[in-house]
Amino acid sequence: QVQLVQSGAEVKKPGASVRVSCRASGYTFTNFDITWVRQATGQGLELVGWMSPKSGHTGYAQNFRGRVTMTRNTTTSTAYMDLSSLKSEDTAVYYCTRGLTGQQLVLVYWGQGTLVTVSS
Amino acid sequence: EIVMTQSPATLSVSPGERATLSCRASQSVGVNLAWYQQKPGQAPRLLIYGASTRATDIPARFSGSGSGTAFTLTISSLQSEDFAVYYCQQYNTWPALSFGGGTKVEIK
Numbered sequence: 596q597v598q599l600v601q602s603g604a605e606v607k608k609p610g611a612s613v614r615v616s617c618r619a620s621g622y623t624f625t626n627f628d629i630t631w632v633r634q635a636t637g638q639g640l641e642l643v644g645w646m647s648p649k650s651g652h653t654g655y656a657q658n659f660r661g662r663v664t665m666t667r668n669t670t671t672s673t674a675y676m677d678l679s680s681l682k683s684e685d686t687a688v689y690y691c692t693r694g695l696t697g698q699q700l701v702l703v704y705w706g707q708g709t710l711v712t713v714s715s
Numbered sequence: 716e717i718v719m720t721q722s723p724a725t726l727s728v729s730p731g732e733r734a735t736l737s738c739r740a741s742q743s744v745g746v747n748l749a750w751y752q753q754k755p756g757q758a759p760r761l762l763i764y765g766a767s768t769r770a771t772d773i774p775a776r777f778s779g780s781g782s783g784t785a786f787t788l789t790i791s792s793l794q795s796e797d798f799a800v801y802y803c804q805q806y807n808t809w810p811a812l813s814f815g816g817g818t819k820v821e822i823k
Contacts, residue, residue: 630812640751640759640802640814654810657716690758698764700806701749705758 597621599691599706606712612679615709617691624672625649628699631665631676633687634708643689645699646674681713717741717805721815727823734790736818738803743783747807750779750788753817754799762801763788790820798822 602616617629631643644655646665653665664677674691689709692702718741728734738748746766751759761770763779766786776791790797803815 628810630810639816640804642812642814645810656811695764698806700809700812701761701764702751702759702804703761703770705760708758 597693597704599693599704601689601691601706601709604710604712606714607681609681609683609713609715611681611713612677613681613711615676615678615689615691615711617674617676617706619672619674619693622693624667625669627693627696629665629667629674630692630694630700630702631689632692632702633689635684635687638687641687643676643678648672648674678711681711683713685711686713687711716811717744717808717813719803719805719813719815721801721803721818723818724816725819725821727821728793729823730795731792732823734793734797734820736788736790736801736820738781738786738788738815740784740786740805744805744807746782747805748779748781748786749804749806750777751802751804752797752799753802759802793820 598620600618605613625648630645642656646653648667667674691706693704695701695703720739722737748766750763753759767779778789780787800817800819802817806812
């Protein structure tokens with residue numbers, strides 16, 4: 596079965612960077628884009644960006660351009676999201692997701708989420 | 716950017732009753748609209764895509780309708796496990812998907 600397993604919770608200071616990983620299993624990693632979504636505590640869902648594991652092409656939401664980098668390791672079927680210059684407002688749960696066959700932006704599979712806390 | 720607006724923010728419903736949730740888009744998204752359910756401490760779960768197609772293993776009491784800018788999620792007879800937050804999401808402008816602010820369905 597399809598699984599997306601994310602790395603554990605992180606606590607960072609303002610200005611620092613964080614890396615969240617997402618290991619995929621149960622399907623061919625390079626056949627589906629990985630989309631990252633975040634959710635601040637008690638708030639709604641916000642697109643961070645997406646990456647094609649096949650080509651490495653990425654697209655980032657405007658709010659994150661210049662601060663986020665998405666990469667992958669196709670050997671280990673792992674996607675990575677790096678977020679730099681962290682602010683307290685970046686405190687949130689970050690999810691990696693995968694879409695339906697033929698509908699990449701219909702997010703049918705979700706990782707368990709990674710809580711990133713930014714605090715001095 | 717397409718802005719998605721959900722109403723109401725909170726819906727109080729008794730078990731067994733019908734719940735109707737609304738979602739509006741700031742411009743047409745065709746039928747490129749999905750609905751998700753989220754329970755506390757869990758990741759969202761896909762319920763509906765293509766505005767009206769139920770995802771795998773989603774009970775028939777969940778139905779979606781609409782096109783263009785106005786959409787509805789209906790839960791025909793609320794069960795205890797249906798009390799949760801529901802989000803709509805448009806995916807018409809690839810890859811810039813966007814979500815509504817959510818509707819919390821609570822027990823009346």
